[in-house]
Amino acid sequence: MSTANTTAATATPIFPSFEQVYQGLAGQIGMLREMAPQPTKSDEKRLQGAVETLIEETNADEAVWLESCIHCGQCTNACHYFQATGEAKYAPMRKMDLYRRVYQREISPMRWWHRLITQPVKLSDFEQAKELIYDSCSECGRCTMVCPMGIDTASLVHHMRSAMVAAELVPPELAALRMEQKQMGTVFGSSPDSLRKMVETIREKAGIEVPLDKEQAEVMVLSSAVDLVANGNGLLATAKIMNHLGVDWTICSDGFESANFGLLSGDMSLWKKQVDPIIAAAQRVQAKILVIAECGHAYPALRWNPMLSSGGLPFEMMYMSEFLGKQAKAGNLHLTPFDGKVTFHDPCKTGRRGGAFDEPRAVLAAMDADLVEMPANKEYNWCCGGGAGIFLLEDATRLRDESFKIKIREVNESGAESVVVSCASCRLNFESGRQKNHWDKQVHSLVELVADHLIEDESTANAQARGAVA
Known part of the structure; x- marks a missing residue:
């Protein structure tokens, strides 16, 4: 004492x-889920907004990070969610797969090639990524500290969260508080x-x-x-x-x-x-x-x-x-x-x-x-x-x-x-x-x-x- x-x-x-x-x-x-707003846009507009947001927020740093991953797996040793569960899907490097696909197909130097060999991104892809972007990343930066390529996964996750806002896929608790703060301050x-x-x-x-x-x-x-x-x-x-x-x-x-x-x-x-x-x-x-x-x-x-x-x-x-x-x-x-x-x-x-x-x-x-x-x-x-x-x-x-x-x-x-x-x-x-x-x-x-x-x-x-x- x-x-x-x-x-x-x-x-x-x-x-x-x-x-x-x-x-x-x-x-x-516990009551926040009931207060969360429902999507207001068509699925097409939600997908378009998500993709456009990632394109707009991708600058030189983000492009280098998305191109640099060598899949060494060092980030898995640093991630508390991966270490606690042992589940491969929570590896930090995997949380960027969807972002990387958008980058490769839309703005990368080899986009013409990637459009030939990969499927177009769908809204369902963002829906599936929701758990990785919100539930299993606290943006703590521990994976960045050990990454031999210096990839700032936390920053990339934040860009993905911006895309999720555009796709109206924010988790209900955060969506409810976001709405309250936006409308009432x-x-x-x-x-x-x-x-x-x-x-x-x-x-x-x-x-x-x-x-x-x-x-x-x-x-x-x-x-x-x-x-x-x-x-x-x-x-x-x-x-x-x-x-x-x-x-x-x-x-x-x-x-x-x-x-x-x-x-x-x-x-x-x-x-x-x-x-x-x-x-x-x-x-x-x-x-x-x-x-x-x-x-x-x-x-x-x-x-x-x-x-x-x-x-x-x-x-x-x-x-x-x-x-x-x-x-x-x-x-x-x-x-x-x-x-x-x-x-x-x-x-x-x-x-x-x-x-x-x-x-x-x-x-x-x-x-x-x-x-x-x-x-x-x-x-x-x-x-x-x-x-x-x-x-x-x-x-x-x-x-x-x-x-x-x-x-x-x-x-x-x-x-x-x-x-x-x-x-x-x-x-x-x-x-x-x-x-x-x-x-x-x-x-x-x-x-x-x-x-x-x-x-x-x-x-x-x-x-x-x-x-x-x-």
């Missing part, structure tokens, strides 16, 4: 435990009004100030639907930490939602629609740093957005674990010790694909945690199996559950008593796996763990000493 400060240990909880949060959210997820009903109510609750019941909609601030923080409709502890913890640091910060009601179902589904227009208000809000308040909430896919949605001119933005983007790590390294986080052996699960998007390995570990070091690494850690870390929206998909349940057993084995072999994660999707998948397998490990959110270990009586001194982000 961890040793938190006395106030946090004795105070009556304001929000439900994460186990309760998971159970409530699982119920909401909400996720699970989270809205600016939800944010205001959550802020009021934190102010009234916890006595913690949450600066909402400041005209100017050095740091702008994002939240997420999981925080606003289920787990208020995330925003509460963030507020405690920011106030402890004496940071000049705000959260904006017109640009707060980290979740981006444009990215997850493959809808490029929605991806941009969700990002634009966030960028506009950060520029309006003249932020120097934009802190992305513990939401793994939000990291690439903002940090590597192809529709943004990131070099020209007047602020720096950081994931929450990066921000906390920099504060820890600067000596600004004053934390009580954490008792017991703990291991850290690196989210694929911020770790392997983002390189943010040292920062979360610096935070754990700041609380003198006995950190033990899993056998495969950092860039070799195994995906939890629930990323890229897979946690939401009923059809992916078997694959998700089987692949999570790899994480159970890895954590058990480390000797850790608990696991720290810094991604809401990972945390939900860990909680699901913990309950289904009657696993005895505790799972902590990094930001909530830090908030529980703040040395409260130093917060005022810290604020007076710094007054701004170090």
Whole structure:
């Protein structure tokens, strides 16, 4: 068990435990299939849209990747879905077969030849590929890391997801949330009004100030639907930490939602629609740093957005674990010790694909945690199996559950008593796996763990000493 400060240990909880949060959210997820939109176009138009999308999104990089596979099979050793099932169809290289056929027949230098020896692509081909593109690829990038040809399978899968949007073949759960976010700008009903109510609750019941909609601030923080409709502890913890640091910060009601179902589904227009208000809000308040909430896919949605001119933005983007790590390294986080052996699960998007390995570990070091690494850690870390929206998909349940057993084995072999994660999707998948397998490990959110270990009586001194982000 961890040793938190006395106030946090004795105070009556304001929000439900994460186990309760998971159970409530699982119920909401179960209703998504009934809310999914039905196809509106003819089969011919759906097929045409899918093919045209792939042609439009195929540039030099994609062409080289599609031409380069030597079928060595190295990617199978890296894929958690293949390793968990042993089923050949889940080999990463096979997930590109349909994309490769479209490329070869439509735009490759030898297209005249391929049109003679291969059958035209059909809508049924895309329907059959749906499981490979959504259910069995979390776009974790582990296969890319070991590919001798440097093929970025995750990027190719994302292009295929864009084609699936055009073909109206998005899985029902993602389709329902994509429709909600596109039409109403909400996720699970989270809205600016939800944010205001959550802020009021934190102010009234916890006595913690949450600066909402400041005209100017050095740091702008994002939240997420999981925080606003289920787990208020995330925003509460963030507020405690920011106030402890004496940071000049705000959260904006017109640009707060980290979740981006444009990215997850493959809808490029929605991806941009969700990002634009966030960028506009950060520029309006003249932020120097934009802190992305513990939401793994939000990291690439903002940090590597192809529709943004990131070099020209007047602020720096950081994931929450990066921000906390920099504060820890600067000596600004004053934390009580954490008792017991703990291991850290690196989210694929911020770790392997983002390189943010040292920062979360610096935070754990700041609380003198006995950190033990899993056998495969950092860039070799195994995906939890629930990323890229897979946690939401009923059809992916078997694959998700089987692949999570790899994480159970890895954590058990480390000797850790608990696991720290810094991604809401990972945390939900860990909680699901913990309950289904009657696993005895505790799972902590990094930001909530830090908030529980703040040395409260130093917060005022810290604020007076710094007054701004170090």
